[in-house]
Amino acid sequence: MNTPIMTNPETAVPSRAPAATTPDDTVLPFEVASLDLRGRVVRLGPAVDEILEKHNYPQPVAKLVGEAVVLAVMLGSALKIDGRFILQTQTDGPVGLLVVDFTTPGKVRACARFGKEGVEALVAAGEATAGELLGKGHLAMTIDQGTDTSRYQGLVALDGGTLEDAAHEYFLRSEQIPTRVRLAVAEEFTAGEGGTRHRWRAGGIMLQFLPKSAERARIDLDPGDAPEGVVLPQAPEDDAWVQGRALLETVEDVELIDPDISSERLAFRLFHEPGVRVFKATNVRAECSCSRDSVEAMLKSFSQDDRDHMVEDGKISVTCEFCSSTYVFAPGEVEAKIEPKAS
Ligand SMILES: [Zn+2]
Numbered sequence: 627m628n629t630p631i632m633t634n635p636e637t638a639v640p641s642r643a644p645a646a647t648t649p650d651d652t653v654l655p656f657e658v659a660s661l662d663l664r665g666r667v668v669r670l671g672p673a674v675d676e677i678l679e680k681h682n683y684p685q686p687v688a689k690l691v692g693e694a695v696v697l698a699v700m701l702g703s704a705l706k707i708d709g710r711f712i713l714q715t716q717t718d719g720p721v722g723l724l725v726v727d728f729t730t731p732g733k734v735r736a737c738a739r740f741g742k743e744g745v746e747a748l749v750a751a752g753e754a755t756a757g758e759l760l761g762k763g764h765l766a767m768t769i770d771q772g773t774d775t776s777r778y779q780g781l782v783a784l785d786g787g788t789l790e791d792a793a794h795e796y797f798l799r800s801e802q803i804p805t806r807v808r809l810a811v812a813e814e815f816t817a818g819e820g821g822t823r824h825r826w827r828a829g830g831i832m833l834q835f836l837p838k839s840a841e842r843a844r845i846d847l848d849p850g851d852a853p854e855g856v857v858l859p860q861a862p863e864d865d866a867w868v869q870g871r872a873l874l875e876t877v878e879d880v881e882l883i884d885p886d887i888s889s890e891r892l893a894f895r896l897f898h899e900p901g902v903r904v905f906k907a908t909n910v911r912a913e914c915s916c917s918r919d920s921v922e923a924m925l926k927s928f929s930q931d932d933r934d935h936m937v938e939d940g941k942i943s944v945t946c947e948f949c950s951s952t953y954v955f956a957p958g959e960v961e962a963k964i965e966p967k968a969s
Pocket residue numbers: 914915916917946947948949950951
């Protein structure tokens with residue numbers, strides 16, 4: 627079979643069949659030019675497994691963190707600048723805090739804080755859904771270019787819904803870009819030497835309607851201060867977006883995770899009729915950015931009194947919440963390196 631996947635006649639790019647396999651830990655951007663749609667497929671294997679294995683969270687918490695990792699990779703890998711993309715939830719549910727930190731071009735780390743009893747109670751009641759685990763609060767997305775002046779933060783309310791719901795809401799309100807995302811996380815069990823091996827896998831797909839023409843870009847705006855009783859004409863939803871969104875609804879979780887269904891095959895399955903063009907995939911890996919130097923710098927910024935209170939069993943030990951690495955300092959070690967202030 628030699629079915630074309632790249633069918634954009636304008637750019638006369640060569641057509642070829644979709645690749646049969648996708649390397650794990652990759653992001654594949656694609657474009658459906660005839661429908662003004664852009665998107666990306668995220669496929670995570672060892673990267674998400676490493677993050678979740680290290681933390682050993684209860685299963686529903688791990689699944690939720692996995693979803694957040696996919697979402698952060700999806701959005702962070704689309705950044706056109708060098709920097710960090712931080713996705714953070716703060717809510718009143720059993721999982722009170724969840725942080726995913728993506729550094730361009732493809733480093734990711736994640737952690738969560740949760741109440742064990744609250745999670746167990748939800749599991750026992752069979753209600754450990756994303757919405758129940760998170761509860762109410764907000765989701766913040768921060769782009770950090772490394773300088774104080776170039777931080778951008780977008781906020782969206784979390785109100786008992788999923789991370790997918792929050793992402794849709796965010797793009798609609800803050801960016802005014804019609805967007806649909808699908809996220810999936812699963813455990814894979816394989817029989818092998820020494821018993822069953824357990825691995826986490828995750829994946830996702832994002833689709834955005836980004837029309838080039840102003841007429842198509844028009845979206846329904848809030849009527850604002852139109853006089854009461856005045857019926858404003860409603861712009862009909864663009865057919866291209868209705869079609870794209872409907873196609874995305876047909877994606878099954880297994881298609882986002884199964885290594886036998888490649889990212890290109892998924893894009894082709896959805897968009898072979900209008901024609902889909904894929905771009906170069908980028909790689910993702912699990913890596914923490916903590917170091918002895920950065921921990922030391924943090925300790926230096928504390929007061930002497932605060933440092934003294936951190937001494938336990940004759941040493942100061944600091945454990946990174948993202949990767950569980952522990953850094954140990956002797957009392958006085960940090961002070962000795964602080965430059966005396968010029969008086
Ligand atoms: Zn770390």
